[in-house]
Amino acid sequence: MSRTHTGGGTKVASGEDSFSESIGGGQAVRRLLLAALAFIILVAILFTTMTVSDYSRFTNQTKSAISSDLEVRAQSVSRAIDAQTSLINLALSVSRDPAVIAPLTRQSDSVRGVAVLNAQGQILAETDRSGAALSQIDLSGINEGQTRIASLIQPESGQTTPVIVQRAGNFYVLAALHPGTLAGTDQRNGALVLSNGRLIDAPPHIGKVGAYSYFELSPARMTAIAQLGGTEITQSTNAGESVWLGASPIPKSGGSMLLLDQHDRSMPSFLPQNLLMLGLLLAGLVWLGWMLTNQLVAQMRALKASSTDDEISRQRYQAAVEGSGGGVWEIDLSVNMAYVSASLAKMLGLGDQEALVTLPQFLGLFEGADRDKLYNTIRRAHVSGGFDMELSLEKLPLIVACRGVPSTRGHDQAKVIIGMAIDVTEARSTQRRLKAAEARLFDALRSMNDSFVIWDQMDRLVLWNRKFEEFFGFEAGNLQPGMEYAIVDHYARQVIESDRELDNHTGREIQLNDGRWLRYIETQTVDGGRVSMGTDVTGIRAREVELEANRDRLQSTINILRESQTRIVELAENYEQEKIRAEEANQSKSEFLANMSHELRTPLNAINGFSDIMKKEMFGPLGDPRYREYISDILFSGQHLLSLINDILDMSKIEAGKMSLNSEQMSIADMITQVLRIVRGRADENRLKLVHDDIEAHDIEADPRAVKQVLLNLATNAIKFTPEGGTVTLKVESKVSGIIIHVCDTGIGISQDDISRLAQPFEQIDSQHSRKHEGTGLGLALSKSLVELHGGNFSISSELGVGTTVTFTLPNKPIVKVVEAEKTEVGDEITRLAQDIANVLGQSDQQDNNNATKNTRSDHAA
Numbered sequence: 001m002s003r004t005h006t007g008g009g010t011k012v013a014s015g016e017d018s019f020s021e022s023i024g025g026g027q028a029v030r031r032l033l034l035a036a037l038a039f040i041i042l043v044a045i046l047f048t049t050m051t052v053s054d055y056s057r058f059t060n061q062t063k064s065a066i067s068s069d070l071e072v073r074a075q076s077v078s079r080a081i082d083a084q085t086s087l088i089n090l091a092l093s094v095s096r097d098p099a100v101i102a103p104l105t106r107q108s109d110s111v112r113g114v115a116v117l118n119a120q121g122q123i124l125a126e127t128d129r130s131g132a133a134l135s136q137i138d139l140s141g142i143n144e145g146q147t148r149i150a151s152l153i154q155p156e157s158g159q160t161t162p163v164i165v166q167r168a169g170n171f172y173v174l175a176a177l178h179p180g181t182l183a184g185t186d187q188r189n190g191a192l193v194l195s196n197g198r199l200i201d202a203p204p205h206i207g208k209v210g211a212y213s214y215f216e217l218s219p220a221r222m223t224a225i226a227q228l229g230g231t232e233i234t235q236s237t238n239a240g241e242s243v244w245l246g247a248s249p250i251p252k253s254g255g256s257m258l259l260l261d262q263h264d265r266s267m268p269s270f271l272p273q274n275l276l277m278l279g280l281l282l283a284g285l286v287w288l289g290w291m292l293t294n295q296l297v298a299q300m301r302a303l304k305a306s307s308t309d310d311e312i313s314r315q316r317y318q319a320a321v322e323g324s325g326g327g328v329w330e331i332d333l334s335v336n337m338a339y340v341s342a343s344l345a346k347m348l349g350l351g352d353q354e355a356l357v358t359l360p361q362f363l364g365l366f367e368g369a370d371r372d373k374l375y376n377t378i379r380r381a382h383v384s385g386g387f388d389m390e391l392s393l394e395k396l397p398l399i400v401a402c403r404g405v406p407s408t409r410g411h412d413q414a415k416v417i418i419g420m421a422i423d424v425t426e427a428r429s430t431q432r433r434l435k436a437a438e439a440r441l442f443d444a445l446r447s448m449n450d451s452f453v454i455w456d457q458m459d460r461l462v463l464w465n466r467k468f469e470e471f472f473g474f475e476a477g478n479l480q481p482g483m484e485y486a487i488v489d490h491y492a493r494q495v496i497e498s499d500r501e502l503d504n505h506t507g508r509e510i511q512l513n514d515g516r517w518l519r520y521i522e523t524q525t526v527d528g529g530r531v532s533m534g535t536d537v538t539g540i541r542a543r544e545v546e547l548e549a550n551r552d553r554l555q556s557t558i559n560i561l562r563e564s565q566t567r568i569v570e571l572a573e574n575y576e577q578e579k580i581r582a583e584e585a586n587q588s589k590s591e592f593l594a595n596m597s598h599e600l601r602t603p604l605n606a607i608n609g610f611s612d613i614m615k616k617e618m619f620g621p622l623g624d625p626r627y628r629e630y631i632s633d634i635l636f637s638g639q640h641l642l643s644l645i646n647d648i649l650d651m652s653k654i655e656a657g658k659m660s661l662n663s664e665q666m667s668i669a670d671m672i673t674q675v676l677r678i679v680r681g682r683a684d685e686n687r688l689k690l691v692h693d694d695i696e697a698h699d700i701e702a703d704p705r706a707v708k709q710v711l712l713n714l715a716t717n718a719i720k721f722t723p724e725g726g727t728v729t730l731k732v733e734s735k736v737s738g739i740i741i742h743v744c745d746t747g748i749g750i751s752q753d754d755i756s757r758l759a760q761p762f763e764q765i766d767s768q769h770s771r772k773h774e775g776t777g778l779g780l781a782l783s784k785s786l787v788e789l790h791g792g793n794f795s796i797s798s799e800l801g802v803g804t805t806v807t808f809t810l811p812n813k814p815i816v817k818v819v820e821a822e823k824t825e826v827g828d829e830i831t832r833l834a835q836d837i838a839n840v841l842g843q844s845d846q847q848d849n850n851n852a853t854k855n856t857r858s859d860h861a862a
Helices: 015-023 025-094 098-105 204-209 211-215 219-228 270-323 342-348 359-363 368-384 425-446 466-471 485-495 538-616 625-656 668-685 704-720 752-758 778-790 825-861
Strands: 111-118 123-126 147-153 160-168 171-177 191-194 199-201 232-238 241-249 257-264 326-332 337-340 355-358 387-392 399-409 414-423 451-455 461-464 496-501 508-512 517-524 530-536 664-666 689-692 700-702 727-734 738-745 794-799 803-811
Touching (some): 025 098, 025 160, 025 171, 025 232, 025 241, 025 270, 098 111, 098 123, 098 171, 147 199, 160 204, 191 211, 204 211, 211 219, 211 232, 219 241, 219 257, 326 359, 337 342, 342 414, 355 359, 359 368, 368 387, 368 414, 466 530, 485 496, 517 538, 538 625, 664 668, 664 704, 668 689, 668 704, 668 727, 700 803, 704 778, 752 794, 778 794, 778 803
Parallel strands (some): 689 727
Antiparallel strands (some): 111 123, 111 171, 147 160, 160 171, 160 199, 191 257, 232 241, 241 257, 326 414, 337 355, 387 399, 399 414, 496 508, 508 517, 664 700, 727 738, 738 803, 794 803
């Protein structure tokens, strides 16, 4: 690697002498002219070669484009044939009736007409009057399920109609397609042709002359193209003009069908342009050579003056580089050698003189990772351009900044990288210390629980922490250094509810929209800027409000307790007296009912027993028949009175809550049958019709005596208040949770105003008709109580003059009701007192929870 370098005491040759030595006087000028002429010839040869190459590439691209287009169109033709064949197969799968197949096949928009023919060519079915034309198609040689592509050509107009023929059993389905469906309507020079030259689909001007004449092909040539089995582009002629003839076989046709097309074979547009450019280039080179020759003398005169300036500049550059603690390096990639200036060699430990080392030796001066990075960068420099990187030395504790730019040199255009290296160890150490200090400062600011922001003397944003963004609703990236104070303040105002200046004028207190309170204090910096610090004082403000609220709640509680204490003392005394009187009255009622039960039942049992003996004449005849009638009246009255007493006692037990049920499994159908057997005699006397819808119902658990009493009461009432000729109906509905029983009659009915009073003890409807019947009004009340004692529901619906329906439900098992404790006035007062105290304490707890939530949120934000 021979070159002249400065430094190390080497004398630099004069620029004018070097130039004179290189050109060699007049002989050198002749050599220069010969070189210029050779260069012009070389350019002409290169340009000719390039033109030929471009023309060849243009030809190949044209043929490739035509081939691709033909293959795509051939695939499209194959898909169109498959689609129409599939439509014919679909029609055949739907029906074998020609009258059905023809219209089904005609549904496609690409079909012009359809005909179904038999083997003799007779028309079995047709559409669009196409049978006569399609019957001209040759059907011989088509096997079962085979498809053939044919065509109809009109000699006068040349119009070509593709026809798809498919055999199905003893008849043939022929579908005539619209011209251009397969070959395309926009292809003027394209045609779909069979290997025998038959046109299948083509424009009219091709149809008039035929495939052989239009494409100027012989039958043998057509057959040879079909046997190739692939797309072929050849040179041909059409009406004396050169064209490209393309042929592509249709897929799935076995080479029997081709897609032919012609394209113009004109001269490329770039060829005249290239010739013009060649002429201009040669003229320019001649003119440039003449100008260069005239400039040589002027260059020689100017070179001497500039050589001195260059020497001065090199000396200055060398002094600047060596004084900066670095030096110059150069790498020649063609010979893998590296040049190192004297100052750089001294810094790298290679001696005091400039050095010429191999590229591996030069790279070995750096650490492993940096060595590979430098080598890769040098290799890519002529592509990626200049570079600037910092590297660490292998054996010295130094960091050098290397900058390099790619260049070429000499007649062989050798690739070189020229650069310089400067020692930046101290600068990088200082920079690392500064960054570490800044990082610690930033970490401290980010970890602060208070908002921190710095503004410069121009009120522009300099530094801030995350707490400032969190307080005022800024997302990451919203704030940028240099933003105006007015802009930041505008957006921060969006989340501020109110603010006020502190009493001592040292800052401001701000309330945010989310309820938090901030105390902001600003101080001036030495350079005229400002530092703002914000502290979350929500907890302090909340505690102040909490203390005030606690005082109010405490005073309210004291007042409530004083008022309630007086009311409780008064009501306790009244409650004690009322309780004593109620217990005495209840004891008296119980003793009275016990005495009445004994006193009334004892004589009634005797009356009923002796009356029954006398009625049956157990000890002899009574004599006068009127005695028998009187005895019957006495027995009926006694039994009625005993039943009334039993109802009253049962009602008393129920109201006192002492009535208990003896539950067992029972059949409601059997129970209804027993009741109907009992009341049927009375119904017959009143000439009434008893109806029982015998619907199968599941067994339930209930008290049979109570259920029987309810049914007897309701059935007896229905019979009692139904005129002669009426109907009494018992219906049962079975449900998952129990049963529903309806007792319906066609009696006198009840007004809507009186229904609500019927189920009350001793209540009767005071009407002229009801007074004709005996009764105390306990039947419905007792029945309702017994049903509700089982956990069922009891309801009455009626209409005057139409009839009455009583409906009650019985659950599958009696529902045990929890007896609520008797409410007293004292209990109510205690409850109200407890509620008042709870309200007060609840408000306190709610306030405490709110304060805790705010404090927690503040802690989390911190």
